[in-house]
Amino acid sequence: MHTFAQTGHHLAEADARTMWELARRAAERRGEQSSGPNVNDLLLDIPSDLRAQLIEFSTGGSREGFFLIRGLPVGDLPATPSEHRTGGLADHGTAGLLTLVADLLGTLIGYEDEKSGTLIHEVHPVRGEEQRIENSGSVAFDFHTENVHHPLRPDFLGLLCLRQDHEGVAATRVASVREAYGLLPTAYQEILRRPVFRSAYPTSFARNIRGPRPSSGLHPVLFGHEPDLFMRFNSHTTTSEEPLAVAASKALAEALEQVCHEIVLSPGDLVVVDNHIAAHGRAGFTPRFDGQDRWLRRCYSLRSMPRWAERMMSRPRVVPALTDITGVL
Structure with a gap:
């Protein structure tokens, strides 16, 4: 484990002002366009250095699997929500x-x-949800691929910090399979490439499902070849019935721990994670529920949506329900 390595971009004040003006215009469009916000013209005005670095990151060649943007404005904020809420900052x-x-x-x-x-x-x-292993909890959250169970997992996720926790200890933890792979014995590398694993639905997908949480079909944990290695893994929910595969999963979690980057996000920091290269997690912290608790905003990005899935969407940008697409991929 080590602290954050310098892989990212710190915005100059003038560029931060430019980003905030573009952001306000993009936010206004979210409520104006029934087909979903079209911000293509605004993308051309993103400061050129940042735009070029993000486009390069999007090609999938990163070894660390994350990119950190610092110095973004976050504007005026209300108190940190104390309950589940959507839409409160829709146009922020x-x-x-x-x-x-x-x-x-x-x-x-x-x-x-x-x-x-x-x-x-x-x-x-x-x-009441402090012990949940999801975004409403405050306990430590071990390494995981976001939506590991899903056939259309996001290619990237972004975590933007609005407020730190009171003690400044709630690190976002990111670990790359490309940095961890060489720490694994050959036998473990080989079995992690076999489709002998299943991943349970995360609790955020299973809140309204009665009975045991469903699982994905069989899948490998590792795929691709060096240097283009990729990973599909959740240390909490990815399991196997084969003893060697169980041991390999444990070894992978330990290897990820050894190469982990710990990033304590400050307000205005945005970490972008390549969801196929790096797993991420969170250090534990103690909430006070005083309106000043840790608060991040999260987004997902997908490089390409299959045409059939796009035609099945009930709303723009929203991936269809798993009951509609299970077995298609």
Whole structure:
């Protein structure tokens, strides 16, 4: 484990002002266009250095699997929510920031099965859910691929910090398979490439499902070849019935821990994670529920939506329900 390595971009004041103006315009369009916000013209005005670095990151060649933008404005903020809420900051400039970055990388998306298709997610503690392994909890959250169970997993996720936790200890933890792979014995590397694993639905997808949480079909944890290695893994929910595969999963989690980058996000920091290269997690913290608790906003980006899935969408940018697409991919 080590602290954050310098892979990213710190905005100059003039560029930060430019981004905020673009973000406000993007946020205004979210409510104006029934087909979803079209911000393509605004993307051309993103400061050129930042735009070029993000486009390069989007090609999938990163070794660390993340890119950190610092110095973004976050505007005036209300108290940190204390309960589940959607739409409270729908037209806020921070929604525009995330839309711009997600659309530069690919396309901003949501999931019909998760938070009713909301495109921008609020990540903050909720009283009574502190122990949940999801964005409403405050306990440590181990390494995971976002939406590991899903055939159309996001290519990227963005986490924008609006407020730190009170003690400044809630690090976002990011670990790349490309940095961890060489720490694994050959036998473990080989079995992690075999389709002998299943991944349970995360609790955010299973809140309204009665009985045991469903799981994905069989899949490998590792795929691709060096240097273009990729990963599909959740240390909480990815399991196998084969003893060697179980041991390999544990070894992978330990290897990811060894190469982990710990990033304590400050207000205005946006970390973008390549969801196929790096797993991410969170250090634990103690919420106070005083309106000043840790608060991030999250977005997903997908490089390309299959045409058939796009035609099945009930709303723009929202991936169809799993009951409609299970078995297609």
